[in-house]
Amino acid sequence: MTFEEIQKQxxxxxxxxxxxxxxxxxxxxxxxxxxxGALPVVEAFNKELATRNAQAKVTEVGCIGLCxxxxxxxxxxPGSFTVCYNSVTPQVVSTLVEGYxxxxxxxxxxxxxxxxxxxxxxxxxxxxxKFEHELRLxxxxxxxxxxxxxxxxxxxxxYNGLAKALKMEPMAIIEExxxxxxxxxxxxxxxxxxxxxxxxxxxxxxxxxxxxxxEGDPGAFMDRVVLESDPQQVIEGMIVAGxxxxxxxxxxxxxxxxxxxxxxxxxxxxxxxxxxxxxxxxLGSDFSFHIKIAQGAGAFVSGAETALMMAIEGKRSMxxxxxxxPVESGLWGKPTLLNNVxxxxxxxxxxxxGAEWFSSMGSEGSKGTAVFALAGKMVNTGLAEVAMxxxxxxxxxxxxxxxWGGKQFKAVQIGGPSGxxxxxSMLDTPVxxxxxxxxxxxxxxxxxxxxxxxxxxxDAAKFFLDFTQKESCGKCTTCRLGTKQxxxxxxxxxxxxxxxxxxxxxxxxxxxxxxxxxCGLGRxxxxxxxxxxxxFRDEYExxxxxxxxxxxxxxxxxxxxxxxxxxxxxxxxxxxxxxVEAITTNEKGIKVIxxxxxxxxxxxxxxxxxxxxxxxxLSPPSLVPSSQVKESDGVIPEEK
Amino acid sequence: MEELKQQLAEILTPDRKDRSQLIPILQQIQxxxxxxxxxxxxxxAEFVEIPGSTVYGIAxxxxxxxxxPLGKHPVKxxxxxxxxxxxxxxxxxxxxxxxxxxxxxxxxxxxxxLDRVACIGCCALAPVVVIDDSVYPRMTxxxxxxxxxxxxxxxxxxxEKQ
Numbered sequence: 001m002t003f004e005e006i007q008k009q010x011x012x013x014x015x016x017x018x019x020x021x022x023x024x025x026x027x028x029x030x031x032x033x034x035x036x037g038a039l040p041v042v043e044a045f046n047k048e049l050a051t052r053n054a055q056a057k058v059t060e061v062g063c064i065g066l067c068x069x070x071x072x073x074x075x076x077x078p079g080s081f082t083v084c085y086n087s088v089t090p091q092v093v094s095t096l097v098e099g100y101x102x103x104x105x106x107x108x109x110x111x112x113x114x115x116x117x118x119x120x121x122x123x124x125x126x127x128x129x130k131f132e133h134e135l136r137l138x139x140x141x142x143x144x145x146x147x148x149x150x151x152x153x154x155x156x157x158x159y160n161g162l163a164k165a166l167k168m169e170p171m172a173i174i175e176e177x178x179x180x181x182x183x184x185x186x187x188x189x190x191x192x193x194x195x196x197x198x199x200x201x202x203x204x205x206x207x208x209x210x211x212x213x214x215e216g217d218p219g220a221f222m223d224r225v226v227l228e229s230d231p232q233q234v235i236e237g238m239i240v241a242g243x244x245x246x247x248x249x250x251x252x253x254x255x256x257x258x259x260x261x262x263x264x265x266x267x268x269x270x271x272x273x274x275x276x277x278x279x280x281x282x283l284g285s286d287f288s289f290h291i292k293i294a295q296g297a298g299a300f301v302s303g304a305e306t307a308l309m310m311a312i313e314g315k316r317s318m319x320x321x322x323x324x325x326p327v328e329s330g331l332w333g334k335p336t337l338l339n340n341v342x343x344x345x346x347x348x349x350x351x352x353x354g355a356e357w358f359s360s361m362g363s364e365g366s367k368g369t370a371v372f373a374l375a376g377k378m379v380n381t382g383l384a385e386v387a388m389x390x391x392x393x394x395x396x397x398x399x400x401x402x403x404w405g406g407k408q409f410k411a412v413q414i415g416g417p418s419g420x421x422x423x424x425s426m427l428d429t430p431v432x433x434x435x436x437x438x439x440x441x442x443x444x445x446x447x448x449x450x451x452x453x454x455x456x457x458x459d460a461a462k463f464f465l466d467f468t469q470k471e472s473c474g475k476c477t478t479c480r481l482g483t484k485q486x487x488x489x490x491x492x493x494x495x496x497x498x499x500x501x502x503x504x505x506x507x508x509x510x511x512x513x514x515x516x517x518x519c520g521l522g523r524x525x526x527x528x529x530x531x532x533x534x535x536f537r538d539e540y541e542x543x544x545x546x547x548x549x550x551x552x553x554x555x556x557x558x559x560x561x562x563x564x565x566x567x568x569x570x571x572x573x574x575x576x577x578x579x580v581e582a583i584t585t586n587e588k589g590i591k592v593i594x595x596x597x598x599x600x601x602x603x604x605x606x607x608x609x610x611x612x613x614x615x616x617x618l619s620p621p622s623l624v625p626s627s628q629v630k631e632s633d634g635v636i637p638e639e640k
Numbered sequence: 641m642e643e644l645k646q647q648l649a650e651i652l653t654p655d656r657k658d659r660s661q662l663i664p665i666l667q668q669i670q671x672x673x674x675x676x677x678x679x680x681x682x683x684x685a686e687f688v689e690i691p692g693s694t695v696y697g698i699a700x701x702x703x704x705x706x707x708x709p710l711g712k713h714p715v716k717x718x719x720x721x722x723x724x725x726x727x728x729x730x731x732x733x734x735x736x737x738x739x740x741x742x743x744x745x746x747x748x749x750x751x752x753x754l755d756r757v758a759c760i761g762c763c764a765l766a767p768v769v770v771i772d773d774s775v776y777p778r779m780t781x782x783x784x785x786x787x788x789x790x791x792x793x794x795x796x797x798x799x800e801k802q
């Protein structure tokens with residue numbers, strides 16, 4: 001089949017659903033949708049439509065990036081508005097079917113907004129102001145097309161880039177990518193076109209193209225969403241890369257923790273092969289390219305390119321010194337091109353719309369857009385794609401909706417365990433490769449985690465270091481031992497055993513680990529510690545000098561206390577909720593925590609009815625009056 | 641041993657006698673048996689023709705592999721960044737207390753095993769716990785008991801039906 005024929009066939013398949021005579025129901029069933037209960041909603045729709053013998057079609061789609069509003073259902077109705085509903089449960093399904101699928105009532109009380117765009121244009125919900133601040137390129141189709149149907153991708157401009165590329169000289173493609181200013185989206189930001197050129201120049205019969213989908217940052221999920229919602233763009237990008245550098249085989253190295261993404265990728269690869277867009281003599285040309293999936297087995301260090309290749313070879317995933325760079329000697333010693341999921345996803349767009357189009361977006365040194373996973377204490381958790389150079393302020397407050405529960409913003413961790421914690425005063429920082437590096441953070445994986453006043457910065461630094469220390473492969477001494485020593489110090493600090501000179505010692509160790517390690521894991525592991533010391537030194541000092549955790553988080557430095565004048569004497573919630581029977585009732589009927597039994601699990605604070613709010617955390621623990629059992633009525637210790 | 645050999649025969653097919661197949665083979669065995677036993681690892685070593693110590697070295701390098709059996713209902717508590725900041729550790733501790741086992745342990749009746757995992761990508765629903773294949777969003781220590789009770793009676797009913 002020629003590409004024109006493929007496009008024609010795709011169009012008729014698409015039109016029958018999206019411009020058909022009957023209503024078309026889209027249900028988001030990516031991992032986040034499923035976690036929120038999307039599958040029972042799908043079942044409920046199918047059942048409801050069957051019992052009413054209603055003429056309508058149901059399609060499972062990916063994720064539009066509004067994770068906190070899942071499950072999302074969109075109803076496309078011929079001759080009427082397309083409406084999106086949020087937090088849908090099986091209980092409201094019959095209302096929606098009766099109201100909007102069969103009737104003319106759009107059930108506005110359940111609706112989130114209307115859906116606009118699609119077919120070449122990015123899909124958006126005009127009622128949500130978040131979309132005004134976004135610029136969606138690789139998320140343009142997410143949550144609207146069926147990721148399991150290649151025709152939906154093709155109708156929305158898919159495989160145009162490849163068709164164009166096959167008529168170009170490989171060097172011309174590389175020039176186009178260079179001109180676009182695209183930089184690697186895996187975090188380091190190396191210019192993509194230059195990498196391709198180096199790989200092209202390497203002389204070898206056999207070359208490989210690898211897609212790094214080992215999204216190991218605990219707090220980032222952009223690659224997962226892209227693969228679950230619109231996987232074909234990544235495959236197309238890889239095929240173009242293979243043609244440009246002269247490779248015939250590709251691998252997608254993906255975490256085993258993403259079973260749905262793997263499943264959808266497999267389907268996508270099969271469909272691309274069936275249409276002749278992948279495999280032998282692609283689109284009738286003499287270019288052949290095959291893609292295999294390699295599943296990761298859970299090692300953060302595998303994200304480092306040389307370590308990742310070891311994993312594919314079936315070895316311990318440990319990095320090695322560069323040079324030689326993988327573009328000269330990579331997988332099985334052959335020249336290998338390795339890029340991130342999102343980097344490949346941009347390639348088809350650059351080829352279809354041209355390098356100038358791409359480089360007109362973004363900032364001076366960073367072109368195009370960036371995709372971020374917004375999580376932590378933000379109102380609108382989920383995905384956002386913005387032009388490079390957008391400020392953190394815009395990202396967290398205009399798109400993320402600010403801090404959840406009306407609390408105070410304290411810090412943002414950007415770039416995962418390799419990134420840094422930036423305070424309020426740095427919110428003007430534009431998000432692009434260079435500005436973030438200057439601020440002490442990195443673009444890294446693209447995870448953006450907001451922290452509020454209830455998060456302890458020393459504890460946060462300890463968390464990230466605990467992660468990198470466990471994930472250190474052990475090859476470089478500075479990383480293996482240095483991260484362990486740093487972690488020991490942080491544990492002392494959070495347990496009230498810290499010494500004031502420890503802060504400078506941490507900085508010294510951090511610099512050694514950074515300078516003495518081979519791969520990105522070791523080189524960036526100290527970032528969270530360095531940035532929290534740089535911007536939140538007072539918290540370290542409070543832990544060390546006053547044995548106090550200002551955010552009331554570090555267990556050894558806090559005590560739970562029941563305020564006698566707030567305790568509703570007849571209520572037993574905390575007594576029953578305490579797993580270690582540490583709470584008793586005194587002779588006045590007031591609940592008292594036995595500090596020697598308390599494990600500080602926090603259950604009492606959670607179960608104390610909000611109208612009393614009698615359980616508080618005190619730091620340092622010595623603030624709990626020792627005499628509370630006898631005469632504490634009405635005496636509230638000063639809360640810090 | 642004979643039984644194990646039979647189970648492995650489907651996975652250790654002649655076309656896979658290749659070093660690059662080692663990790664996929666181990667993944668498949670774990671998928672089938674729930675864990676990697678010393679016997680299984682030795683069988684793989686013999687098959688791929690590399691020393692048993694190398695197989696063990698590789699298996700222990702990756703977080704995905706476990707060396708003790710999995711419970712009937714594997715409990716995984718997410719300890720990713722978002723979950724940590726939202727109190728994931730308290731949930732993990734509550735889970736260990738409620739099941740009365742250590743992290744990475746298994747209950748005496750083999751009903752539950754408990755593991756910590758690093759991010760399952762549901763950060764917006766933090767903190768999360770995964771039991772069997774269901775994700776439990778926005779967990780708190782007081783919810784732990786409720787969730788465990790909801791899992792266990794369901795399984796008992798199922799086994800009665802069978």
